[in-house]
Amino acid sequence: MQKEKPYKVKLSIMPFWSPLTPPMGIACLKSYLEQNGYxxxxxxxxxxxxxxxxxxxxxxxxxxxxxxxxxGNIAMVGYDVLMAHLIAYNNRDDFSLNDYHELVRQLILNNFFYEATDEAIENLCELVEQFYALLAEYLINDIKEKDFDVYGISCYSLTLGPSIFAFKFVKKYFPEVKTVMGGGIFADQFNSNSLELETFARKATYIDYFLLGEGEIILLNLLESNFKNVPRIIVSDKTVKKVCLDDIPLPDFSDFDMNSYPQLVAYSSRSCPFQCGFCSETVQWGKYRNKREEKVVFELRSLTKKYGKNIIVLTDSLLNPNIDKLADALLEVPPEERFYWDTYLRVCDMAEDMEKVKKWRKAGLYRVRLGIESGSQHVLDLMDKRITIEKIKSNLQNLADAGLKISTFWVVGFPGETKEDFHETLDLLREIKDNLYEVDPHPFYFYPSGQVDSESWEKIYGYESIYEDKYNEMLMCTYYKLNCQPCREEIYRRLELFRERCEECNIPNPYSLIDIYHADKRWKKLHKAAVPMLNDLIHSGSAIVDEYRDSIVLR
Amino acid sequence: MEMERKGIIEVLAAIFPNQTIDIGDDDSFIDKLGMDSISFVSYVIGIESKFDIEVPDEYSLPSKLDTLNKTYDLLGRERG
Known part of the structure; x- marks a missing residue:
């Protein structure tokens, strides 16, 4: 260990970011900075x-x-309203109470398309007030000792409001502390080329530095610079060296109460080898890189052993390039140390081969998360998704036959999606319902830059702000919609039809642990080979009963 | 009510084996026992199994079912 460096760093993540796993970003930064003496x-x-x-x-x-x-999908779209409401709360003193309430009404109108009553708005505002009062209590408790010189927050769209609150809070009491914002938020509305980032940075005077993209090197460089002669917005672009994934230390979760999290988290690669039109992953992370299989297996074994967990979520954008080799390597893990892993996959040729799928299952694959996006080949082609409906169906059949939990993500209202296209999606849901563990539909979101197809959409369709200027001021950024079909109201109407279809087919969309418990019970009833229920994994320690996994004999 | 109380205390005792379950009707399990999202799921499963009911979605937040009184209300509703 090197000699301790002059700055003490505090890194946080604010609500609302699901605590099903500990936050990996700040755990990676902790281990990397500590390796460098901080x-x-x-x-x-x-x-x-x-x-x-x-x-x-x-x-x-x-x-x-x-x-x-x-x-609609209120469990998800409701959080869009909450997110914007939490941001607006921070700026409400600059506007009249009437404007603040009117904004909340507009948020509901533009996401759920009905006029909320005064009572509803007042009660929602009261709840937000209570939330911030409680957050302030926790913050006071955490910062009162002032045992830090640098205060960083890893921020995502859903955590922006509370992050702004915390930055303001810290800066108010300790103006000399350097405040630094990083995180996934810079992948979408605040991406490096956006006017939104520039506007936000100008308004957010309580944030000293913005770090965009992979954080390890740029945060270390910022600390090493003693905050001298560095720009306020620092981008980990092509000019910045990237960390070698094989050389960086294990994420350090030691500050967290690990009993609060049912699962661990790790990764084997960064960025994505594909370029789907609606996505910002490659824009955020740059070139695709992966770790050696031995390094990944070592990390997974070390983490599961160290924290006493038997399930680990791999946050790779897509594991397709590594999954088969990783499964081969994990088959060598001794039975007493075996664990499960959960990952993002793309519909692919490999999953057409049942022998391969069984091998993954034998090696501990627990859940796959697939971006299906649409049941219309026309829409999949518009997205440049490069998959077919037939392949979706056959992949799902094999994965479900192996008992793997299959979570699926869908985009509703992609530019150019016709009513017929959408009905093909609804038909597909009905057809494959028993092979879907989970269905999570998202409305199509547009950002003027940051998505692979942002520029071409802008040229073809043009776009406009969803809210009036004074509300954009309160929200600290502008939310946009494309001037194309389906229009925003139609997108959200389709989302409602999507939800109704899922309800009719009894396909869940679990967001909380208790929802997962109910979804697991359904999956067990549907598939004899089903993986163990998450609740059983949490409480079973190493004594996991999984007869199907044990019975698989590989050729 | 006494039978229900006894049943609920048994469920809590199984989840928190190292604690004495000395709890008033309106004491929060979160504050008093340190119930978190993981132990909350165990609580819901325990209540479902002990009282042979299905806990409805609107009780799926810890704050909706974190006291004896709230659990009595649920049982009253589900068992008619």
């Missing part, structure tokens, strides 16, 4: 149930006021 403390405010619970309470309250035929 003292780093990390904190996940999502692990505080009373704080995180506010998200569910807000959605439940909103649900109680929302007409049944306007619900």
């Amino acid at each position: 003292s780093v403390r990390t904190k996940d405010y999502n692990a505080i149930s009373s704080l995180f619970d506010f998200g569910g309470r807000y959605i439940a309250l909103m649900k109680s006021y929302t007409p049944v035929d306007r619900m």
